[in-house]
Amino acid sequence: MNGNIIIKNASQLVTCSGFEARQGKDMSDLKIINDGAVVIEEGIIRAVGKSGDVLSDFNESRFEVIDACGKAVLPGFVDSHTHFVFGGYRAEEFSWRLRGDSYMEIMERGGGIINTVLATREAGKDELIEAGRKRLDSMLSFGVTTVEGKSGYGLDYDTELKQLEVMADLNNTHPIDIVRTFLGAHAVTKDYKGREDAYIDYLIENVMPEVAKRKLAEFCDIFCEKNVFSVEQSRRLLGQARDMGFKLKIHADEIVQMGGAELAAELSAISADHLLQASEKGIRDMAKKGVVATLLPGTAFSLREPYAKGRYMIDNNCAVALATDLNPGSCFTESIPLIFALAVLYMDITIEEAVTALTINGAAAIDRADTIGSIDVGKKGDVIVLEFPSYKYIPYHIGMSTVEKVVKDGNLVYEKE
Numbered sequence: 001m002n003g004n005i006i007i008k009n010a011s012q013l014v015t016c017s018g019f020e021a022r023q024g025k026d027m028s029d030l031k032i033i034n035d036g037a038v039v040i041e042e043g044i045i046r047a048v049g050k051s052g053d054v055l056s057d058f059n060e061s062r063f064e065v066i067d068a069c070g071k072a073v074l075p076g077f078v079d080s081h082t083h084f085v086f087g088g089y090r091a092e093e094f095s096w097r098l099r100g101d102s103y104m105e106i107m108e109r110g111g112g113i114i115n116t117v118l119a120t121r122e123a124g125k126d127e128l129i130e131a132g133r134k135r136l137d138s139m140l141s142f143g144v145t146t147v148e149g150k151s152g153y154g155l156d157y158d159t160e161l162k163q164l165e166v167m168a169d170l171n172n173t174h175p176i177d178i179v180r181t182f183l184g185a186h187a188v189t190k191d192y193k194g195r196e197d198a199y200i201d202y203l204i205e206n207v208m209p210e211v212a213k214r215k216l217a218e219f220c221d222i223f224c225e226k227n228v229f230s231v232e233q234s235r236r237l238l239g240q241a242r243d244m245g246f247k248l249k250i251h252a253d254e255i256v257q258m259g260g261a262e263l264a265a266e267l268s269a270i271s272a273d274h275l276l277q278a279s280e281k282g283i284r285d286m287a288k289k290g291v292v293a294t295l296l297p298g299t300a301f302s303l304r305e306p307y308a309k310g311r312y313m314i315d316n317n318c319a320v321a322l323a324t325d326l327n328p329g330s331c332f333t334e335s336i337p338l339i340f341a342l343a344v345l346y347m348d349i350t351i352e353e354a355v356t357a358l359t360i361n362g363a364a365a366i367d368r369a370d371t372i373g374s375i376d377v378g379k380k381g382d383v384i385v386l387e388f389p390s391y392k393y394i395p396y397h398i399g400m401s402t403v404e405k406v407v408k409d410g411n412l413v414y415e416k417e
Contacts, residue, residue: 002411003409004041004042006065007065010051014073015376016356020364022361027319027353028356030355043411045380073385075384076383078358079324079326080366081148081365086131088118116327116328132166132170136170146177147177148179149179149181152187155184165216183220184207218366221249231258234263253272253276270364271292272291272293278293283313292319294322295323298335298338302330307342335401340354354394360374387404
């Protein structure tokens with residue numbers, strides 16, 4: 001495991017080359033090299049190009065060598081919005097939705113996020129680590145090499161810190177890199193119902209300073225939504241978070257159009273996520289400010305809601321990312337191929353744009369486009385090898401993983417049996 005590996009003879013080396021988010025029409029340019037090779041040394045990409053050109057400069061005996069003849073090679077996928085550390089499950093609520101109960105109706109009767117909060121508070125740290133590791137193993141099999149994980153199933157000091165500590169432990173022991181987000185403002189418990197301003201005060205005064213002091217999270221997020229947190233409450237929390245050194249994300253305009261997209265642009269957030277109900281003005285504002293629009297088609301699919309306006313966003317020069325939103329309630333899946341298929345079949349996003357959305361733009365959505373998300377010299381050696389000769393097989397083999405091998409930091413960490 002020395003991080004030295006050569007992948008050669010790829011039918012398509014899909015580089016997605018770049019060091020920042022791709023906006024609008026630029027999302028279609030995958031910068032493909034036919035018969036391509038990539039050389040990774042000590043975990044870092046050292047050379048990219050045609051196999052014949054690249055290999056003459058390196059002694060292959062010093063490297064593990066993967067012959068990717070007849071196979072496509074891509075950057076590792078970046079799942080830039082998940083809630084993968086949680087206790088308990090909500091299968092019964094899924095059946096309630098099937099009979100017609102809305103997501104908000106379920107929340108109002110004590111289900112939804114609060115249900116998971118109770119289970120996560122009761123779960124021990126070791127239990128959460130073990131469950132999280134199994135979910136990460138599954139993500140790895142789908143080609144994910146970096147994932148964002150949110151807290152938000154504690155809504156109190158101890159459990160919010162516990163979730164973030166679990167992610168920190170997993171980041172140190174699992175091949176997948178984990179980017180941590182503090183989402184204490186995910187909902188309010190019954191103790192604070194009707195006193196949302198007081199809960200925001202509690203987070204700002206009691207929880208966030210400790211998260212910042214211990215560097216337990218890189219980002220701060222908030223669920224800006226009707227009957228959850230208002231635009232003004234979101235502005236106040238995120239403003240304080242920025243002052244404490246957090247980068248900003250926002251759950252915006254998922255169920256009701258509230259101006260969350262506009263707020264994300266106003267605050268120059270790194271990303272605004274969901275956006276099913278985002279206004280055209282909000283989308284244009286985000287494009288101007290370079291806020292990544294992280295779309296979660298699996299959630300719309302699971303809730304039987306209209307999809308976000310992915311085509312409109314791209315046509316209006318937004319940088320669009322795709323992510324799973326893995327969580328125990330509204331979208332219990334870590335399936336990248338499902339997300340990919342939903343995007344191209346139901347959101348009018350092209351296959352090329354979807355590849356960009358899950359690689360370099362996913363990296364930009366967690367502010368890491370300078371180090372991951374593409375196959376470029378100087379970046380981390382995070383690469384996947386498909387079973388098939390073209391990236392177009394990813395959505396074509398609907399819901400099934402086409403990933404044969406995963407290379408992380410120049411080491412082969414997954415191989416399909």
